[in-house]
Amino acid sequence: MYLALPRAGLVPALAALLAISLQSLAAAAEFLPHRAVYALSKGGGRPAQGVSSLSGTMSIELEESCDGWSLSQRVRMSLTDSMGETVDSDSRYASIESKDGTELQFAATDWQNGSLVEETIGSATRDAADRPGTVEFSKPAGETVDLPANALFPAAFNHHLITLGDGFHSMIGFDGGNTDGAYTITAFVGKQRASAVTLPDELTAPAAGALGGPVRNVRVAYFPIAGQSPEPELEYEMELQPNGVSPTMRLDYQRYAVKATLVEFTALPRPRCGR
Numbered sequence: 001m002y003l004a005l006p007r008a009g010l011v012p013a014l015a016a017l018l019a020i021s022l023q024s025l026a027a028a029a030e031f032l033p034h035r036a037v038y039a040l041s042k043g044g045g046r047p048a049q050g051v052s053s054l055s056g057t058m059s060i061e062l063e064e065s066c067d068g069w070s071l072s073q074r075v076r077m078s079l080t081d082s083m084g085e086t087v088d089s090d091s092r093y094a095s096i097e098s099k100d101g102t103e104l105q106f107a108a109t110d111w112q113n114g115s116l117v118e119e120t121i122g123s124a125t126r127d128a129a130d131r132p133g134t135v136e137f138s139k140p141a142g143e144t145v146d147l148p149a150n151a152l153f154p155a156a157f158n159h160h161l162i163t164l165g166d167g168f169h170s171m172i173g174f175d176g177g178n179t180d181g182a183y184t185i186t187a188f189v190g191k192q193r194a195s196a197v198t199l200p201d202e203l204t205a206p207a208a209g210a211l212g213g214p215v216r217n218v219r220v221a222y223f224p225i226a227g228q229s230p231e232p233e234l235e236y237e238m239e240l241q242p243n244g245v246s247p248t249m250r251l252d253y254q255r256y257a258v259k260a261t262l263v264e265f266t267a268l269p270r271p272r273c274g275r
Contacts, residue, residue: 031159032210032243035061037264040077043250043257051256053080058260062155062244066273069155070096077258088113093177097153101129104153106176122176124153137179145181148172148225157185161218162244164189173222183222183233190217195239197247203265210267211247215239 040056056077063070073093080086095106104124110117119139124147126133133147151174152160160171166189174182195215204211218240221232231254238249249260 030243031162032245033062033064033268033270034210034245035059035264035266035268036245036262038249038260039263040075041259041261043252043259050082051079052082052084054078054256054258061268062158063268064270066271068096068098070094071154093175095154095175097155101153101156102126102133104174104176108177118178120176120178124174124176129156135174135176135181137176140179143179145179147174148182151182152185158244161187161220162240162242166191166216172225180224180226182225184225186221186223186232188219192216195247197239197261199247199262203262207265207267210243210245211241211262211265213241213243215241215247 036059038058038060040054040058042051042054054077056075058075059073061072071094075091076089078086078088090111091109093106093108095104097104102125106123107121109119120137121139122135122137124133124135126147126149130150132149135145135147137143137145151172154173154175157171157173164187169187169189171185171187172182173185192214193216195212199211216239217237219235219237221235223229223232227233235252236249237252238246240246245265247262251258251260
């Protein structure tokens, strides 16, 4: 599952989270368009330094059309520190991309305690997916960045991820969730196994086989190409089904980790496209 990148503020909220070819997209034909809602809580595996409580929701929706994909993501999170101060964040990301990888339109906002912290709106264009291109922002007005050749847009990343074999992989991604430009994305994919999560019947029964299958453990990290930091800007770990659905995730930040548990799920229809 793609997660768009975090931006400024006390709570580094999610915005909206690879050489690509038509052959790799065809191999991912079983990818399932869907809508998912996750409950957020304090995660394990990392001491929550200075964080006394954390709660919220993350919703992700990926829809398919005959010539493209649309992605929307919203994360609402409330974090209280050890001094009792609470920060409420609300981050939204939306994008539309062409299936041939030549165009991306995006919009993202990051609100904290009711104030707008950052907003990006723009588009990325290139002649072909394996060619470099240009990103033009209307917000911030007049700003441009280079788009590297082979940079994967969000839906293309989702497709590509489920085609990867076991082991370590490195790729390039771009979403427009901030003005940092493209990212180097590393992913470690584990072997297929049974899920460690038991989903309730009221969630799996309506999904008609879309949930509850085998999973692979996947670890993803984002490193800004323009920066020199050896530390990733965002890391997350998830169980990933062959159809691209994630029953559970863990988002790792420097000070704390966030557990995301699937609580709502809807499989969305694929389009009927003429040949």
